[in-house]
Structure formats: structure tokens, C-alpha cells
Amino acid sequence: MRTVGSIGEVTEQKIYAAAAELIAKRGYEGINLRQLAKDVGVQVGSLYNYISSKQELLFNILNGVMNELIDAVKATVLMEYTPTAQLQAFVKLHIQYHTNKLPAVVIATSELRSLEPENYKKIVRLRVEYETYLREILRKGCEDGSFTIENVRLCEYAIIGMLTGVCVWYNPRGTLPINKLTNYYQEFVMRLVGAETRDANARPTVVRAKAVARR
Amino acid sequence: MRTVGSIGEVTEQKIYAAAAELIAKRGYEGINLRQLAKDVGVQVGSLYNYISSKQELLFNILNGVMNELIDAVKATVLMEYTPTAQLQAFVKLHIQYHTNKLPAVVIATSELRSLEPENYKKIVRLRVEYETYLREILRKGCEDGSFTIENVRLCEYAIIGMLTGVCVWYNPRGTLPINKLTNYYQEFVMRLVGAETRDANARPTVVRAKAVARR
């Protein structure tokens, strides 16, 4: 007995949304399709009208979100003119994606190990591309004197770690609004890269004061 | 028929070592006791002479490593006299534990979600304690003017994220020696907390040179 009026596309979206959420909470290996089906509101077998395997589910989520992230970098970060502005934009983007926006992003970091070799390669390739944008910004900032970084690669890792760590503790229903959070982390990153801080109109006043004091 | 010369205690240690390694690589849900038994060199049934359940295995690993970490903080970090020196020691300790020393530490971050509620509470309590040491250092550093931090809690998270991120990419067989790595991250953290850099006897000379150049 089929659910009346059901539409495939809607079901598919529901499946991927529910899967991302479930996996983000319990991990790929920790979830089972029965639970997913229940969350979606269908029978287990019906999932297979939309996916060909549990693995594919994971891959599609990861693939989708990484491409989205990369597109977003291209659309917002690379548009900025200075390394500093680009870095600020990168932080903003990363934070936003890693907090309220998508549980899928969380998975992109923690569930890579559950990908089969072929899929693993593909997603890692995208991660590398994403992180390369950050590294390039850092490199250019060093060249034009905006940043002072001794080991760019390590600094890149430090930034990624710091920003990604947000999704471990961030609670969208907490008291800290995202734009405030973003500002704080922008300041953290600016400090990390040893940035000159004249242009920092986006940063909180206290920070600006300190920057002045440091000179 | 018991393997000749095998001694229980040795087997137990082997089990925990192998389990930590396996879980670090594939996650708690991703491993199975058959594989563990094979790695240890016994039959599955024999594991149950040492553990009462798979869950207990995870809990004991986490419990052990968190206590070790806390003890280490007490023994090395809190011994230092200034917030700056303490922070440097904290970074050194954390980095060392998260690289070559223990695969168990990796798990302490990523496998919390697989703990049953009761066990979860216990381990989180230990994590909180551990992180509280860091926060206290930051707070004291702010008070005595060593650090300039607007939001201590956030800064704490940023540091933890940054430091913990190391275990994602660090390769013990790579070219970067641990003490150099440690130095770099110490510098990152110093920047993050807006530390005055006069006293930085623990930091690498290169950095000091740069600091000079910056002025």
C-alpha cells in the first residue's frame, strides 16, 4: 500500500537530509538504514529507489557538500581583492557552513575513513582543492607583507583545525550569535597569521584597541 | 589448549594496545572483535577473559588516557610558574600526546559519541577537567597581562581545536620532527592569546628574529 501522493524528489531530499543528520550524530558505521527509513517515514526497501547502497549515500553527501563549499569559496572568497579580506571571507564562510547550515559538513571531516578507496580518493581530492584556496591566500598575504607566517603549510593546518573544531561544541540554540562567533574567529585567525590590522573594520573594537596598543 | 607461556597480563595489554590502534583507524563502530582477536593472536572468546563487553573496552581506553593526560598536566604544566610558561608546556604536552605517543588520544576526541550515557558522562567530566586547566591558564594570563583575550572560553576552544587537529594529518614517519612541530604550535598559540613576546625563552629563535623584524 503506497503512501498517497508521494513524490520521488521530495523523498530523495528527505533521505539525504535525514542521513546527513543521523551520520553527523552517530557516524556512518553507527547508523542503520532502518533508523534512517523511520526518520524519513518510509520502509527500508524504499530507500533503494534512491540510493544503490549505504556507501553511496555517504559519498553523495560528502561529494555534494564539498562541491558546494568549493563553489562558495569561488563565489565569495576569491572575489575579495586583498589577502586579508579573502582570509576574513574564508573564515566567515567556513564558520557558517560548520555551524547552523549543514550537518553534512561535519561528516566531511569525520567520516572520510568510512569511504571506500575509490570514493575516498575523490573526496580527498576536493578537500585538497578547498584547502589549497586557503593556502594560496596565506601565501599571497606573506608575499605582499599582509601576513607574517614562517611555515605556511602548518599555519594552514592550524587554521583548518581551529575553524573545524567549532562544529564539535557549537550549539545553534546557544546564546552566542553566529556573526559574533565569526568575528571572534576572524580575529583569532588574523592573530595567527600575524596580520597588520589597520583594515580590520569587521573586527570588534576591543581588538582594534589592542592592535593599536601593540604598535 | 592454552598457548604455552602466555600470561594473562601481557595478553590484556596486547588487547588494549591493539584495540586503541584499531579504533583509532576505523572507529569504535567500525571495528569488530574478530579482527581485534586476530591482531592480538587469540580467539574471540578469549577476549572475554579480559573485558566484559566491547563497550567496556572503549570506556577503559578513554578513561585510561584521559587520566594519564590529566596526571601529565598536573606533573608538568602546573609546575611552571608563569601563565606563559604553563601555556607553552600545555601545548607541548598536548602535541606530544596527540602525535607519536598514543593512538588512544585520537579516540578520546572522536569516539565519545559511542559511549553509553553513563560512561559518556564520566569521560566528559574528565575532558572538562582537562580543558579547565587550559582555561585557567588563559584566565590567569589575562589577569596578569601576559595575554590579551577577549573571550577566554572561545579562545580555549580555538586552541583545543588547533592542537587536536594535529592528529588528523600528522605522520610520525614524515620529515617534520616533533619538537619543531611543537615549537611552531607554541608560536601559533602565543599569537592567538596575544602574548607579549619578551619572555619567550621557550620559543624558537627564528620566531624571535621575526618578532624583532616586525617591530
Added chain:
Amino acid sequence: MRTVGSIGEVTEQKIYAAAAELIAKRGYEGINLRQLAKDVGVQVGSLYNYISSKQELLFNILNGVMNELIDAVKATVLMEYTPTAQLQAFVKLHIQYHTNKLPAVVIATSELRSLEPENYKKIVRLRVEYETYLREILRKGCEDGSFTIENVRLCEYAIIGMLTGVCVWYNPRGTLPINKLTNYYQEFVMRLVGAETRDANARPTVVRAKAVARR
């Protein structure tokens, strides 16, 4: 949306043709309706406009081919005047049906076990009728001295086994033309029944020579 120009009757024929082929290759239990639908070029659900169940599909194929076979026996074999000629005709018919003509015939032997009891009885009744024609020919041949058979029933089984075995190895794209193959098997059967071989104008010369020599 219905495929333009498709007509039910054509689809039905396609279904039965594809089903016979699939079942002949993989067995009734080994096929699935999804594959059948794909081969036919429709969706699975559409099959049910023509069949009421997978079982019915099998039954109809078997029923159809057995009736065809029986009709063919009546039309060609029983028309002959002597037991020898009838037997030759029977062999020819059986071989032809079991080689290039119908994959359905293959199924008639191997897939009986997959029929539900009721259907099983019906098809077996037809098989018995078919084999009875052969037995009657053998019996009459014994009576009039054309054949020399001690145990007619066993001889019948031997012939059926021998002839049916053809479909196991016969390759329609091989070098052996069907009429040659038929001649060989006619000779085999003639030998089996201890037939006097005067009339054997259809048989290869060598055999005739041998027959002469034997006397």
C-alpha cells in the same frame, strides 16, 4: 506516460519471449522481474498488466510449449505409417525443438520443480502425454518386429534423456548443421531400439555400410 505506438499484444509477446530466454539461461528462481522488465523495455509494474504473478509466467510458458510440442507430434509424427518412420520423425521434431527453435523447451525439462503443486500436476500431465506418444511408437515397433527392446519404459527414458541432453551443449552458431545433427541422433536412436535398418535412407552412408557389414 505510455510509450507511443506500443500495443499490448506486442508487449505481451515480448514479455514471454524475454522470460523464456532469461529463465532458460538462469532458471526460474535465478531471474527477477526487474531484469525481465528491462529486457522488455518497460517498468516492472507494467508486467502486471499481462501476468498476475511470476509463477503464472512460468506456467504459461511451460503450458504453451508443451501443447505446441504435442500438437507438433500429432501433426507430423503420428502421420507417418511405420513405427520406424514415426520414431525418426519424433527424433527430428524433438531435436529441432530443443535446439534453435525454443528456449522455452529447455525450461520444460529443468524448471518443473519450480511450479506450484497445482501447476506442476498440469504440466506433468502434458509431459506424460508427450512421452506416451514415444512409448506407443516403441511398443508398436516391438510388436511388428521393427524394434527389439526388452524394457520399453526404460528405453523411452533413455531416448528422452539422450535427445534432451542436446540442449545442454548445442550451440546454434557452431559448425554442425541441425539436419546433420538430427541424422546422427536418428541413427543413435535406431541403434538403441535395435531397429532393422533397411529403410534408413536418411542416415549417413557410413552407417549404412556398417549396417550391411553387420549382417
Added chain:
Amino acid sequence: MRTVGSIGEVTEQKIYAAAAELIAKRGYEGINLRQLAKDVGVQVGSLYNYISSKQELLFNILNGVMNELIDAVKATVLMEYTPTAQLQAFVKLHIQYHTNKLPAVVIATSELRSLEPENYKKIVRLRVEYETYLREILRKGCEDGSFTIENVRLCEYAIIGMLTGVCVWYNPRGTLPINKLTNYYQEFVMRLVGAETRDANARPTVVRAKAVARR
């Protein structure tokens, strides 16, 4: 709760015996492991202490029985001195294996198609070896004048088909004793190969009488 006193080797034999019987009756695709487990008297999961997959079960049965068959040919058929005696022995062996002795033999003919490519190749190789023994006997019999066969290959197929067909209808609880059955089929085969019948000390008297009568 383990069944007390169970012994692995016994269970394994039970599994293979039950599997051969089940598959012979319903086909590889037609059986399910739950039924097999029930027949054996264990839980489904326990089967996997002895097999690694359903497919392996089929392969092992087929592999075992084909090797047994080949060994038996070497031990009994090839020991005979004349092609006629060898052929008689071959028939006897084949009939015996295909009737009361082993349900596994039935499978060896009908379930080949369910083997995965790799396994299929291996079993077919054994079948070819087995059938080659028969062909060689036929060939030698032609050379020394014992047999008169125009197309040896076809004759081989005819014999195999005839003999193998026995397992379709043979009922071990019927009235026809195996040795009688064997004698009849030996006579069928002798006729098929156009054997001179002077030497037929191995054949039943009835047959010899008939042979006389024919002259």
C-alpha cells in the same frame, strides 16, 4: 546457549549433506540458508563457522563430487583391459553415482549455471576431464574395432545425456533394483556404440539371448 557436546566436524558433514539434498531438490537459487540451518539443526549464523558464503557451499559440493567421480573412474574404469569392459564399467559407475549414491551428482549437472565465473571454470575443467575419459574409451574402441561410431564426440554426448537422464526419474524406493537398471543401460550403450557382442561376458544373459535372436 550452545548445544552441548557438538563437534565441528560432524556439523560440517551434516551441513554439506543437507545442502546437497536441498539443492538437488530445489536448486541452488531455490534454497535458503535458513531452511538449511533448520535441516541441520543449528542457527543460520552457525553455518558461517563452516562456510564463507552460500556460493562456496555449492562450489565445495561440486568440487568434491567431481573429484570423487574422477577418482572412481581412475580406480575402477581405467583398470579394465578392453574398451568394451571399460565402457561397461563407466556406465556402471555413472549410473551408481547418479542414483542412490549421491544427490550431489545431480547438482553437478544442473547447477553449474549458478557458479560464479571463477568457480564455473574450475568445475567445468573437471567435467571435461571426466567426459574425456569416456571419449578416449570410445576412440580406442573404434580403433580396435570393438565399436563402430561415426562421430565420437556426438556419441559421447548422447551417452552422457542418456545416463545422466536417469537421475531425473529414478526413484530409489521403486521396484527396479540398481544392478538391473545398470545392466539395461549397459546394453543401451553397447547398442549405441555398435559394439560387437561376442565378448560380452559382462552383459546379462538376457541381452546375449536377444543378440542371438537378432541374427
Added chain:
DNA sequence: AATGAATGAGAGTTCATTCAT
């Protein structure tokens, strides 16, 4: 007449766990 979306039962397989020996 055909499609697309769903069902629900059941398949092979895995796995933590138990326990007599």
C-alpha cells in the same frame, strides 16, 4: 497501457556474546 513510488517479507551475512570443554 504504462509509470513511478511504495510495501513488506525475506534473503545472505555479520557480529557481540556465551559457555562447555
Added chain:
DNA sequence: GATGAATGAACTCTCATTCAT
């Protein structure tokens, strides 16, 4: 202490079948 044999529940995935559109 260790093993080998078993359990039973749960897993991913398949499939015949249904039915509104």
C-alpha cells in the same frame, strides 16, 4: 586462560507485488 562451537539479533540489500496517477 584459552578454545571451538554455538546463539540470536541485527544488518544491508533484494524482490515480487500493489496501486494512484
